[in-house]
Amino acid sequence: MNEPFLSVETVDQVIAELRIPDPGQATIREIVALVNGVEARSGVKYVRMEMGVPGLKPAQVGIDAEVEALRRGVASIYPMVDGIPELKQEAARFIRSFMDVEIEPAACIPAVGSMQATYAAFMAAGYTDKRKDTALFIDPGFPVQKQQMMVMGLKYETFDVFEWRGPRLREKLECYFSKGNIHSVIYSNPNNPTWICLTEEELQIIGELSAKYDVIVMEDLAYFGMDFRKDLYSPGRPPFQPTVARYTDLFILFISSSKIFSYAGQRIAVMALSPRLFKREYADLKERFRCTTFGNTITQRILYALTSGAGHTSQYALAAMFRAASNGEFNFVEEVKEYGEKARVMKRLFTDNGFYIVYDSDLGDPIGDGFYFTVGYPGMTGAQLVHNLLYFGISAIGLKNTGSDREGIRACVSHVRRDQFPDLEDRLGRFNSFYRNRK
Amino acid sequence: MNEPFLSVETVDQVIAELRIPDPGQATIREIVALVNGVEARSGVKYVRMEMGVPGLKPAQVGIDAEVEALRRGVASIYPMVDGIPELKQEAARFIRSFMDVEIEPAACIPAVGSMQATYAAFMAAGYTDKRKDTALFIDPGFPVQKQQMMVMGLKYETFDVFEWRGPRLREKLECYFSKGNIHSVIYSNPNNPTWICLTEEELQIIGELSAKYDVIVMEDLAYFGMDFRKDLYSPGRPPFQPTVARYTDLFILFISSSKIFSYAGQRIAVMALSPRLFKREYADLKERFRCTTFGNTITQRILYALTSGAGHTSQYALAAMFRAASNGEFNFVEEVKEYGEKARVMKRLFTDNGFYIVYDSDLGDPIGDGFYFTVGYPGMTGAQLVHNLLYFGISAIGLKNTGSDREGIRACVSHVRRDQFPDLEDRLGRFNSFYRNRK
Numbered sequence: 001m002n003e004p005f006l007s008v009e010t011v012d013q014v015i016a017e018l019r020i021p022d023p024g025q026a027t028i029r030e031i032v033a034l035v036n037g038v039e040a041r042s043g044v045k046y047v048r049m050e051m052g053v054p055g056l057k058p059a060q061v062g063i064d065a066e067v068e069a070l071r072r073g074v075a076s077i078y079p080m081v082d083g084i085p086e087l088k089q090e091a092a093r094f095i096r097s098f099m100d101v102e103i104e105p106a107a108c109i110p111a112v113g114s115m116q117a118t119y120a121a122f123m124a125a126g127y128t129d130k131r132k133d134t135a136l137f138i139d140p141g142f143p144v145q146k147q148q149m150m151v152m153g154l155k156y157e158t159f160d161v162f163e164w165r166g167p168r169l170r171e172k173l174e175c176y177f178s179k180g181n182i183h184s185v186i187y188s189n190p191n192n193p194t195w196i197c198l199t200e201e202e203l204q205i206i207g208e209l210s211a212k213y214d215v216i217v218m219e220d221l222a223y224f225g226m227d228f229r230k231d232l233y234s235p236g237r238p239p240f241q242p243t244v245a246r247y248t249d250l251f252i253l254f255i256s257s258s259k260i261f262s263y264a265g266q267r268i269a270v271m272a273l274s275p276r277l278f279k280r281e282y283a284d285l286k287e288r289f290r291c292t293t294f295g296n297t298i299t300q301r302i303l304y305a306l307t308s309g310a311g312h313t314s315q316y317a318l319a320a321m322f323r324a325a326s327n328g329e330f331n332f333v334e335e336v337k338e339y340g341e342k343a344r345v346m347k348r349l350f351t352d353n354g355f356y357i358v359y360d361s362d363l364g365d366p367i368g369d370g371f372y373f374t375v376g377y378p379g380m381t382g383a384q385l386v387h388n389l390l391y392f393g394i395s396a397i398g399l400k401n402t403g404s405d406r407e408g409i410r411a412c413v414s415h416v417r418r419d420q421f422p423d424l425e426d427r428l429g430r431f432n433s434f435y436r437n438r439k
Numbered sequence: 440m441n442e443p444f445l446s447v448e449t450v451d452q453v454i455a456e457l458r459i460p461d462p463g464q465a466t467i468r469e470i471v472a473l474v475n476g477v478e479a480r481s482g483v484k485y486v487r488m489e490m491g492v493p494g495l496k497p498a499q500v501g502i503d504a505e506v507e508a509l510r511r512g513v514a515s516i517y518p519m520v521d522g523i524p525e526l527k528q529e530a531a532r533f534i535r536s537f538m539d540v541e542i543e544p545a546a547c548i549p550a551v552g553s554m555q556a557t558y559a560a561f562m563a564a565g566y567t568d569k570r571k572d573t574a575l576f577i578d579p580g581f582p583v584q585k586q587q588m589m590v591m592g593l594k595y596e597t598f599d600v601f602e603w604r605g606p607r608l609r610e611k612l613e614c615y616f617s618k619g620n621i622h623s624v625i626y627s628n629p630n631n632p633t634w635i636c637l638t639e640e641e642l643q644i645i646g647e648l649s650a651k652y653d654v655i656v657m658e659d660l661a662y663f664g665m666d667f668r669k670d671l672y673s674p675g676r677p678p679f680q681p682t683v684a685r686y687t688d689l690f691i692l693f694i695s696s697s698k699i700f701s702y703a704g705q706r707i708a709v710m711a712l713s714p715r716l717f718k719r720e721y722a723d724l725k726e727r728f729r730c731t732t733f734g735n736t737i738t739q740r741i742l743y744a745l746t747s748g749a750g751h752t753s754q755y756a757l758a759a760m761f762r763a764a765s766n767g768e769f770n771f772v773e774e775v776k777e778y779g780e781k782a783r784v785m786k787r788l789f790t791d792n793g794f795y796i797v798y799d800s801d802l803g804d805p806i807g808d809g810f811y812f813t814v815g816y817p818g819m820t821g822a823q824l825v826h827n828l829l830y831f832g833i834s835a836i837g838l839k840n841t842g843s844d845r846e847g848i849r850a851c852v853s854h855v856r857r858d859q860f861p862d863l864e865d866r867l868g869r870f871n872s873f874y875r876n877r878k
Contacts, residue, residue: 029743053516053517054515054516057512057515058512058514063514066509066514066752067509070502070509071502073496074704075497075501075502075505075701075702075704075756076493076495076496076497076701076702076703076704077492077493077703077704078492078704079704079706112551112706112745112746112750113746113747115744115745115746116746119744119746144743144744144747147740147744148744150727150728150740151727151740151741151744151745258517262514263515264514264515264516265513265514265515265750265751265752266752267518267746267747267751288589288590289590290589300468302590304468304583304586305554305583305586305587305589306551306590306745307551307554307555307558307706307745307746308552308583308706309706311705311706311707311750311753312705313505313704314750
């Protein structure tokens with residue numbers, strides 16, 4: 001067992017052909033291309049954990065509604081830029097049912113995925129106040145959101161939250177906010193990639209400081225309800241999805257259909273603005289957008305210029321999924337629980353073979369099991385680990401890509417099938433034998 | 440017949456409530472809101488010509504393909520950012536069949552409408568060369584493309600082409616290009632709003648100057664094949680859609696499904712880059728995008744950051760519509776000819792009642808009949824005409840909104856039903872009696 005599982009030559013050849021300078025630091029898409037190349041050449045199927053993509057079937061209630069809208073001829077009609085009334089109402093109702101938060105339907109705005117929603121929000125927020133030119137990311141996080149900032153030419157700062165959990169978060173945030181240059185703060189909850197779940201106490205700190213320093217809070221709920229330690233499918237009753245919306249009146253929530261409804265292909269999400277932010281006038285918006293109201297800048301200026309609205313039939317799909325969920329007829333949390341159950345097994349396969357969980361605790365509790373987990377191997381940097389695992393038929397991305405201070409990899413469970421667990425176990429065993437003997 | 444058709448008080452009340460400072464200069468969306476308001480209050484249905492939206496049913500071949508993709512479960516899978524292979528191939532084939540131009544499938548890239556495609560193209564082109572910071576619009580044109588520039592904070596210049604047709608175009612373009620600050624030139628053909636169709640001679644001038652001054656040509660083909668004076672539905676045989684692609688190797692074509700396939704709701708289009716531009720390295724792109732290849736900057740940097748690709752099932756729809764058209768099974772030109780036929784009648788109703796066609800000639804020939812036409816009324820500015828027509832139950836937008844130097848309005852035929860022609864005739868008659876007597 002003292003050699004890699006795959007031909008080193010084959011892997012290195014593909015790396016060279018794709019001109020990837022350091023596979024350990026490669027982007028998700030570079031890893032995808034690399035693994036596709038090696039799989040094609042070697043015939044070996046990787047255990048693929050690099051992509052954060054759904055591994056389940058799309059929600060049938062969405063498909064049925066979308067087919068019905070297509071049959072009705074909706075495809076010829078431009079969608080309203082701020083969304084069809086049905087989706088706006090059902091989004092507001094979904095937020096009420098599962099978050100216990102009141103948002104006006106007018107302020108629930110569909111977008112072409114949360115990707116477009118954050119792009120539009122970053123752009124508007126970036127021009128609200130000339131003295132505030134910087135966004136703050138509570139990291140680790142989703143790498144593409146920083147690419148959005150790069151493409152727009154906007155500034156950001158970032159810190160790794162792991163050492164600043166609980167009451168310490170106040171100190172860290174205040175140190176940034178008090179400089180006066182931060183217009184907004186962004187985080188995902190549950191967190192991609194660590195699966196840390198910010199608590200009500202932490203969200204309260206973020207909310208209070210948002211009010212104190214007039215900072216917009218952007219809460220990315222891509223994994224809405226997926227902290228499986230609680231059953232968050234209880235429409236209209238607690239427990240509710242934790243949210244900063246209880247603690248500030250200056251927020252944007254991003255709710256994507258991609259993961260919770262396995263509807264990633266249709267690029268449909270909703271952004272929900274707090275009543276105050278939706279109507280708020282920012283005089284400085286005028287220079288860039290000839291409009292001073294935050295909500296109108298988002299819809300009439302930015303979303304209109306980006307794509308003139310989100311796909312019309314997909315809006316009906318999302319409205320139907322929200323409606324069925326709020327009606328108690330569609331337990332979307334139950335449907336995605338499989339991710340958590342796979343994570344539990346996969347984490348054990350790693351830790352049984354010399355690996356350790358990098359972000360292992362959630363304020364004293366063991367980290368939950370969800371869509372992602374993070375692992376490291378003694379004596380290896382994250383980049384080395386990504387690279388070395390490639391020779392053993394396992395692919396992932398390095399944590400450094402996500403704004404983490406720590407060494408390790410992000411593993412996504414969604415595309416690993418249960419029938420691949422024996423392969424994973426075998427390959428991790430080989431990996432451990434190989435490197436354990438080298439130490 | 441000496442008073443307006445509608446209550447002046449009602450119209451003025453809605454104008455005041457919507458805080459529209461001057462209805463004559465209102466945007467399309469402001470006019471829409473205004474007319475919706477007056478219709479609701481007065482019970483009178485307007486003859487609505489302000490929106491450039493399809494008025495036909497969506498192409499059935501697209502709907503069938505999209506339904507089939509939905510049934511197959513495609514909705515859960517992220518689309519590849521540069522598009523599904525099927526669409527890329529069919530787009531290249533469509534361009535070969537109806538334009539007689541060769542583009543690699545790799546360089547045919549779907550986008551969330553031509554709106555997203557031009558946004559991405561303007562952004563990339565705007566950073567190709569530090570010495571070139573300005574785009575040039577050959578106007579009149581689509582107002583929202585300038586809004587895109589505003590949102591991105593990019594510069595543009597513009598001129599009205601009407602006085603610069605034929606060989607004179609060379610002189611005018613050279614006057615801009617020779618300054619050295621122009622990175623790209625944009626026009627639509629057939630033209631929104633004038634329905635001017637640039638000739639092969641004019642396209643050759645644009646192409647030659649593009650090569651001479653290293654300027655990217657962006658050709659918006661939203662109304663592909665809709666110069667009904669020729670039958671452009673002849674797959675693989677002349678006559679072909681005129682295009683600059685014959686005269687330069689530095690171009691981007693924008694082909695939208697919205698008008699030609701009446702598929703506006705699904706926000707799906709294709710941009711096709713010339714082989715040279717697709718692969719071209721621009722060193723200055725690196726600073727903004729950490730990427731120097733034009734094609735990769737568009738896909739991996741910009742489209743990825745904007746929406747992570749275009750809706751998955753809509754890509755299958757567009758592929759199917761392109762395929763059927765190239766196969767000779769779907770005469771999309773025939774389907775939209777109704778617009779030209781309505782334009783012919785509507786123009787006569789206007790000219791019979793004291794109006795004149797503003798952009799009346801196309802290099803000596805009478806202007807063609809298509810999706811839009813332009814009309815003026817003696818002694819009135821375009822803004823006055825828009826405003827005054829509102830009291831007679833007719834809505835349109837002012838030509839000044841489109842970058843025109845001339846006084847008049849843009850009229851879109853698509854949403855006027857043939858059974859409204861008697862209303863239109865009656866209202867134009869009342870309008871003419873009212874104003875003719877005032878002179």
